[in-house]
């Protein structure tokens with residue numbers, strides 16, 4: 197499997213495995229001092245081959261990412277940096293400039309609306325998307341997209357006949373949320389919107405002991421691969437890009453090795469994971485917003 201994905205709507209190729217700085221590294225506070233552990237972890241990730249970093253206005257990790265980028269030798273144009281807007285949704289342009297300033301870079305490769313559940317009294321989706329398009333047009337961001345959008349939100353956005361369609365939809369994707377995500381995945385595929393998965397190890401990390409574990413363990417033995425690699429391979433069959441994280445070099449290397457062409461899962465393996473995943477619905481993030489009282 198190629199290490200990068202090129203979409204007509206993306207000016208630059210996006211590395212299929214991204215390094216996440218939310219979740220494990222989340223502080224939620226952009227005024228916090230630099231997190232030396234995160235800087236070190238990003239250096240380790242870059243040293244083993246990661247080139248795609250995932251940030252967001254709400255993570256509070258920008259200054260640490262900025263420090264990590266400044267203090268290593270990979271040129272900016274070899275890195276793919278994503279960020280997302282949510283808190284300052286009413287002024288997306290300023291939010292982007294602020295993110296760039298904290299990250300200490302002059303453009304983003306991908307800029308996402310973090311969630312469709314922003315306060316629509318502050319700004320409409322139409323106005324928000326126009327601001328996204330303006331940033332694309334003036335070169336501050338190389339591509340624009342969305343995150344946590346369900347089919348109805350994408351329909352709402354595409355019905356506006358935007359000048360620029362979203363290149364990516366970043367969504368939670370692991371076996372326990374796949375069944376509930378089939379519709380939005382299908383919709384993205386038919387509209388050339390790349391699926392970028394977050395929490396790809398969700399079944400293992402957030403819901404251990406569930407029905408997927410046994411199937412994944414069996415496949416891990418069958419292929420002499422780690423459970424994380426089985427889940428990432430499954431993930432890249434369902435979507436296009438996956439964002440994961442760790443501070444451990446061995447795990448980071450293990451995740452990247454999933455792109456090894458010699459490692460494949462067959463249709464039967466994929467179905468076994470699908471079937472086990474369908475026995476349980478579980479979502480770790482944006483649960484109330486997306487699932488409500490379901």
Ligand SMILES: NC(=O)C1=CN([C@@H]2O[C@H](COP(=O)(O)OP(=O)(O)OC[C@H]3O[C@@H](n4cnc5c(N)ncnc54)[C@H](O)[C@@H]3O)[C@@H](O)[C@H]2O)C=CC1
Nearest residue numbers: 216217218219220250343394395396397398439440441442
């Ligand atoms: N757009 C959005 O709303 C969201 C985006 N994200 C992005 O996705 C990134 C990845 O999300 P995660 O849920 O952290 O992804 P993930 O499902 O890959 O889990 C990574 C976690 O698993 C742990 N881990 C990895 N291998 C392990 C093993 N073998 N045994 C035990 N623990 C292990 C790591 O230490 C890390 O804490 C975030 O950092 C963020 O950048 C995450 C959540 C929401």
Ligand SMILES: O=CCc1c[nH]c2ccccc12
Nearest residue numbers: 218219222252310481482483
């Ligand atoms: O990008 C999302 C990361 C995240 C970390 N903590 C929370 C809490 C609620 C929603 C999303 C997140």
